Amino acid sequence: MPKKVVPEEARRRRRPTRQGQVLSERLIVETALRMLREHGSSGLTARRLGAALGADPSTLYRYFAGLDGLTRAIGEELMGRALDAWRPMGAWRTDLRALGLAIHASYLAHPQAAVLTASRVTGRPREIAVDEAILGILREAGFTDADAVGVYHAFIDLALAFAALDAGALALKDEAREADEEMWTSTYARLPAETHPHIAATAHLLAGRMNRSAYPLVLETLLDGAQARLAARGA
Amino acid sequence: MPKKVVPEEARRRRRPTRQGQVLSERLIVETALRMLREHGSSGLTARRLGAALGADPSTLYRYFAGLDGLTRAIGEELMGRALDAWRPMGAWRTDLRALGLAIHASYLAHPQAAVLTASRVTGRPREIAVDEAILGILREAGFTDADAVGVYHAFIDLALAFAALDAGALALKDEAREADEEMWTSTYARLPAETHPHIAATAHLLAGRMNRSAYPLVLETLLDGAQARLAARGA
DNA sequence: ACCCTTATGCCAACGTCGTAGACATTAACG
DNA sequence: CGTTAATGTCTACGACGTTGGCATAAGGGT
CATH class of the missing domain: 1.10.357.10 (Tetracycline Repressor, domain 2)
Structure with missing residues (x-):
């Protein structure tokens, strides 16, 4: 296993994927959101998400500690959007x-x-x-x-x-x-x-x-x- | 696939499993509840449930239309227990x-x-x-x-x-x-x-x-x- | 301008999952 | 007591999450 997930702010080398896509936490989360909308709540799989990103599924484990970590990041994104939309x-x-x-x-x-x-x-x-x-x-x-x-x-x-x-x-x-x-x-x-x-x-x-x-x-x-x-x- | 799920009230032949267990919707739901408690909410699998019942996993599909149907039956059971415990x-x-x-x-x-x-x-x-x-x-x-x-x-x-x-x-x-x-x-x-x-x-x-x-x-x-x-x- | 390090992406593989279809057997009905 | 069809079992398929090993190229140091 990838020994350790590198936190987003510590990433320096942004190596493009075989198909030219440059990955980032943000891009992955947004792609995951689109896939969830298109394929339903059980349609988010590492393989499909990898395909949508033009990357190998296992690459995701360099960004998140399993699909569970990705899920938490998605939740954080939704909460953040609520906060952004709010004007006290x-x-x-x-x-x-x-x-x-x-x-x-x-x-x-x-x-x-x-x-x-x-x-x-x-x-x-x-x-x-x-x-x-x-x-x-x-x-x-x-x-x-x-x-x-x-x-x-x-x-x-x-x-x-x-x-x-x-x-x-x-x-x-x-x-x-x-x-x-x-x-x-x-x-x-x-x-x-x-x-x-x-x-x-x-x-x-x-x-x-x-x-x-x-x-x-x-x-x-x-x-x-x-x-x-x-x-x-x-x- | 089992062509059709036989509704519980229409079951006549109760053939025991290889290990002597006589199945029923009720027994399956109760066993599933026990397994969920013991193995966590993602621990309910057809194979494990089959093993716990002493039956082949595919047998479950004679009783429920997939694990989803079993899940709905479990929900109905919980709601029924609430109703039974209630004294207006x-x-x-x-x-x-x-x-x-x-x-x-x-x-x-x-x-x-x-x-x-x-x-x-x-x-x-x-x-x-x-x-x-x-x-x-x-x-x-x-x-x-x-x-x-x-x-x-x-x-x-x-x-x-x-x-x-x-x-x-x-x-x-x-x-x-x-x-x-x-x-x-x-x-x-x-x-x-x-x-x-x-x-x-x-x-x-x-x-x-x-x-x-x-x-x-x-x-x-x-x-x-x-x-x-x-x-x-x-x- | 060049190495060197190592972060990053890719590959192949393992064990598990849900579930379909064919088959075997035995319970119930006439 | 024989027939039949309901029920349990076997085998198999494709997809899943996840891992370890490997190749490679990006970036920092000089």
């Missing part, structure tokens, strides 16, 4: 909402990648930057440290959990374009009222709602709760 | 909280299995039974149909999303017993206050909190929101 304005509630939606949107923009990465904590720089930003917003808004940590915990886990869940649904819909989206208008709508009266009575409402994400609503509820706690403390 | 008492808020915690606990009791299944909607009977129960609680508590559907949507997605997220963390902790649990006491605690003042200031609080689940707190916040909406409607 100075009002804690508005900023938190925007950040939560940015994270959610960034993952959902690459559902197949999100499925692989959203439930993994990487501990890499951009992810830590997000954590620092959230805690900063809360502490500067006047939350006690204990409250800030509590809200932070709920906020970040909620964003990641829903990113993973909704990405899973979206990726499934893309890959197996079969019945999944229509489940709520077919399977559930067909349940007889005798055995499932409540589903039958609300089937028309379910069909319109279950194909969207519950995240915005739940996030708003969480912010309500936080605001109430802040008000109680301030009073 | 007649008070909507208490019952919803108990059901949410039961789902969460059922998945977390088998984290390695939950990782594979929690983000997949199966549309199988016990899962539908849970949906019917939730909608029933809400509608009989006096929520309008529109509000009931909204709360239902948030509730079930929240339960599944956190089950998946927390199971992922738990499974990782079991499998790679390395640094992951101590990340909050090592990586994050070591960040210098100059670059990450807010993390540094709250590191002692984070360490104690991030290794627990935020689900109970978020669930309570969601129930608060639902109760407020019910009160507004009733007034």
Whole structure:
């Protein structure tokens, strides 16, 4: 095995691949994202990625410690894009909402990648930057440290959990374009009222709602709760 | 390939395996759950499961349409166990909280299995039974149909999303017993206050909190929101 | 301008995986 | 008690992640 993965910033010799491609961590991650979109969340293989890069599969192990390391780098990239898309304005509630939606949107923009990465904590720089930003917003808004940590915990886990869940649904819909989206208008709508009266009575409402994400609503509820706690403390 | 998977209720000939084991869907699912616990979430392979059952790997394809079908059956089993453990008492808020915690606990009791299944909607009977129960609680508590559907949507997605997220963390902790649990006491605690003042200031609080689940707190916040909406409607 | 070192890419190979198809056997039905 | 078809087993294929050894050319030192 390549004894050691050379960190990106220490790379000096950039030797082109047989087909002329010059590799880099960034290029590999971006190519992986494209492959995930095109071939689905199980379509990211060392061999295919190597082929797409015009490089031997084993070359990847000079850049990442196994496909798992590549996966973590992809997650870090998605979190970084969320951070880049976010513009804090100075009002804690508005900023938190925007950040939560940015994270959610960034993952959902690459559902197949999100499925692989959203439930993994990487501990890499951009992810830590997000954590620092959230805690900063809360502490500067006047939350006690204990409250800030509590809200932070709920906020970040909620964003990641829903990113993973909704990405899973979206990726499934893309890959197996079969019945999944229509489940709520077919399977559930067909349940007889005798055995499932409540589903039958609300089937028309379910069909319109279950194909969207519950995240915005739940996030708003969480912010309500936080605001109430802040008000109680301030009073 | 086995031309067709015979549904469990239509099985008549129960031919024992070479090593005397009599197979059934139930036995296979339970064995798979045990294997997942013992070998981790990537340790469920047709060959290993076959060996554990004393049967040829390809036999499994007479019972499930690929490992994916087996995975869905495992998810249905976990949801069924949550339903069995749940005892509704007649008070909507208490019952919803108990059901949410039961789902969460059922998945977390088998984290390695939950990782594979929690983000997949199966549309199988016990899962539908849970949906019917939730909608029933809400509608009989006096929520309008529109509000009931909204709360239902948030509730079930929240339960599944956190089950998946927390199971992922738990499974990782079991499998790679390395640094992951101590990340909050090592990586994050070591960040210098100059670059990450807010993390540094709250590191002692984070360490104690991030290794627990935020689900109970978020669930309570969601129930608060639902109760407020019910009160507004009733007034 | 030239070496020398060694980082980097390539090759060949190993063991494992999911799963398909043909085959063997035995349980259940008439 | 014979027939038949459901069920378990065997064999095999192609793809996978990953490794160790090797060739080569990039970059630094002089």
